Amino acid sequence: MDKLIKRSDLTKYIKDGDTLLVGGFGLSGTPFTLIDELAALDKKNLTVVSNNLGEKDKGLGILLHTGCLKKAVGSYFTSNRDAVKAWSKGELEIELVPQGTLAERIRCGGAGIAGFYTKTAAGTKLAEGKEEKVFDGETYILERAIKGDVSLIKALKADTKGNLIYDHTGRNFNPAMAAAGEIVIAEVDEIVEAGELDPFEITTPHVYVDYLVMNNYVKIGGKYVVPTGAN
Amino acid sequence: MSQQERIKIAKRIAKELPDGASINLGVGIPTLIPDYLGDKKVDLHSENGLLGMGPTPAEEDINMDLISASKKPITMDKGASLFDSADSFVMIRGGHIDVAVMGALQIDQYGEIANWAIPGKDILGVGGAMDLVAGAKRIIIASMHQAKDGTPKLVDKLNFPSSGNGRADMLVTEHAVFKFTANGAELVEQLSDLSIETLKEITGATFTYKDPVKK
Numbered sequence: 001m002d003k004l005i006k007r008s009d010l011t012k013y014i015k016d017g018d019t020l021l022v023g024g025f026g027l028s029g030t031p032f033t034l035i036d037e038l039a040a041l042d043k044k045n046l047t048v049v050s051n052n053l054g055e056k057d058k059g060l061g062i063l064l065h066t067g068c069l070k071k072a073v074g075s076y077f078t079s080n081r082d083a084v085k086a087w088s089k090g091e092l093e094i095e096l097v098p099q100g101t102l103a104e105r106i107r108c109g110g111a112g113i114a115g116f117y118t119k120t121a122a123g124t125k126l127a128e129g130k131e132e133k134v135f136d137g138e139t140y141i142l143e144r145a146i147k148g149d150v151s152l153i154k155a156l157k158a159d160t161k162g163n164l165i166y167d168h169t170g171r172n173f174n175p176a177m178a179a180a181g182e183i184v185i186a187e188v189d190e191i192v193e194a195g196e197l198d199p200f201e202i203t204t205p206h207v208y209v210d211y212l213v214m215n216n217y218v219k220i221g222g223k224y225v226v227p228t229g230a231n
Numbered sequence: 232m233s234q235q236e237r238i239k240i241a242k243r244i245a246k247e248l249p250d251g252a253s254i255n256l257g258v259g260i261p262t263l264i265p266d267y268l269g270d271k272k273v274d275l276h277s278e279n280g281l282l283g284m285g286p287t288p289a290e291e292d293i294n295m296d297l298i299s300a301s302k303k304p305i306t307m308d309k310g311a312s313l314f315d316s317a318d319s320f321v322m323i324r325g326g327h328i329d330v331a332v333m334g335a336l337q338i339d340q341y342g343e344i345a346n347w348a349i350p351g352k353d354i355l356g357v358g359g360a361m362d363l364v365a366g367a368k369r370i371i372i373a374s375m376h377q378a379k380d381g382t383p384k385l386v387d388k389l390n391f392p393s394s395g396n397g398r399a400d401m402l403v404t405e406h407a408v409f410k411f412t413a414n415g416a417e418l419v420e421q422l423s424d425l426s427i428e429t430l431k432e433i434t435g436a437t438f439t440y441k442d443p444v445k446k
Contacts, residue, residue: 025279025316026302028295051316078356087355094355099278100320100362107317119365120324123396125348126357139396156296168313169280170296175315203315222293222304 003162003212004191007037010213013183014043014150017070021106021148021177022050022060029170030059031154031187032224033216038152039066047071049106049146051099051173053083064092073146075099096126101143103176108145110179110208115144151181154215155204158188159195162209163202171203178208185211189219236405239422240373242267243403244332247371249273253282255323255363257333258301260373264332274308276328278359280319283311300359323359324366331367333360335374335399337384337391340436342398342411344372345391354392364397376404376433383435385409385416406430409438420445 014020020038024030035054039062046068053072054061063069064082071093077083086092097105098120108116117140121127131142153174155164164186166174178184186209217224241263248254248264248271255276256262265275265286275284278300285306288294293304307313322328337345344364348354364370374384385402402409407430408420418430418440425433427444 026298028279028298028302076356076358078353084353084355088353096355096357098357098361099316099359100324100366103316103320104324118324119396121361121395122365123393124361125354125392126361166313168294168297168307169277171313172279172316176317219294223295 003160003209005185005211005213007033007213007216009211010034010037010185011041013185013211014038014041014046016044017046018043018149019047019049019147021146021151021173021181022048023151023153023172023174023177024054024059025051025169025172027055027059029154029166029172029174030054031152032059034152034185034187034213035060035062036216038068039063041068043068045070047073049073049102049148051102052076053080056080056082071095073097073102075102098126102146103173105143105146106173106176106180109147110176113145115142117142146180148177148181149183151177151184153177153184153186155186155188157190157192157197158186158209158212159192159197159206161194162186162206162212163194163197164188164204164209165197165201166203175204178204183211184209185213187213187215189215236375237263238267239405240403243408243422244371244373245269245271247401248330252329253322253327255328255331255367257331257360257363259334261332261334262301274310276319276322277305278316278319278323278362280314280316281305281307281311282314282322283308285311320359320362323362326366326368328363328367330369330371331363332371332373333363335372335384335402336378337386337389338372338374338399338402339389340385340387340411340415340438341413342370342400342402342416343389344370344394344397344399345389346394348392350391361395364395366397370397370399370401372399372402374402374404376406383433385438386435387437406433415439418444
């Protein structure tokens with residue numbers, strides 16, 4: 001199990017100014033333990049790429065109280081009042097990206113593709129400053145790939161080699177982020193021996209995953225809650 | 232707008248959805264549609280990674296890693312499939328979703344949609360709206376005829392920010408059904424007792440119709 005590290009090791013892999021890709025949609029498929037650890041570190045000027053910044057005081061939302069964030073890249077920030085407040089006070093830069101474009105930019109980042117042309121957002125405010133090109137009579141805009149210095153992702157289960165499976169819609173941005181990060185740390189609920197996961201089920205092959213961290217939360221009533229007495 | 236009027240819109244759109252189609256439903260009125268499908272079976276697509284979304288689970292079956300795009304707990308229908316966000320938008324952008332039903336802040340006479348930002352307000356959310364406008368095979372707008380302040384939703388020209396070059400095929404309000412073509416909006420059905428003259432007064436775009444209009 002040489003991929004298993006302690007959550008307290010996180011500090012070694014993240015530098016000031018890094019771009020972090022963080023999995024999750026709302027609070028589903030979110031690496032809560034890694035986010036808690038990150039919030040406790042004194043990192044600065046981080047850019048976080050994630051669909052949304054969690055919710056108020058939950059998931060990535062807690063980072064808005066630590067001063068570690070410089071910029072957020074995602075599709076939906078309106079539902080977190082703290083994010084809106086930080087942005088309006090000039091404390092947080094926001095890059096708004098349509099959800100499908102965000103997913104594809106990250107996928108390209110991991111796939112060795114520099115960019116792509118898409119119809120999404122062509123002719124809108126979000127296309128301002130982007131190259132336009134007409135293909136077969138329709139206007140497309142150029143979108144660049146996104147890569148991360150570190151990806152913090154969440155899976156349900158790993159094997160000792162780092163193969164991952166996900167819980168239902170907890171998959172979301174996690175597989176694409178597993179490929180697009182220079183260093184990839186996956187938080188999991190359980191680690192089994194290599195060979196115990198059905199190869200037909202494995203969604204993220206181990207080649208993308210550098211480290212595993214055990215989830216500090218337990219799921220009760222369908223929600224991750226911190227176990228009593230845990231740190 | 233009364234719940235009755237919302238249901239009227241949902242019922243009318245339910246009639247438009249072909250049996251066996253893959254459908255993406257936006258927030259608001261579109262979420263009422265599954266209750267009015269009768270014997271038709273459709274596959275509901277949720278952009279966070281599920282095709283074959285089922286109803287709300289019983290309290291004891293809730294798993295917050297099985298949620299809708301509105302972040303509510305859901306179940307899976309028989310034959311459902313799970314996938315990641317990149318694949319989910321391959322379905323949307325690539326034209327594999329048969330119908331997207333969504334709300335709108337405004338829609339112009341040619342079916343251009345504004346449904347993500349209000350002028351003068353902070354623009355901090357877009358979600359999957361623009362991807363759906365760009366990629367769904369058919370777009371139906373479910374909306375009240377007028378905004379809360381009484382201004383019409385169907386207008387000659389958008390003054391809210393556009394959601395893209397994709398066009399709606401149909402608009403269903405509590406009063407009427409409009410179809411959109413390159414020639415503009417056509418009133419194809421009336422859903423209330425308003426006269427056509429009154430309908431013209433409360434609509435911000437010119438529209439054509441063939442007399443008599445279906446009721």
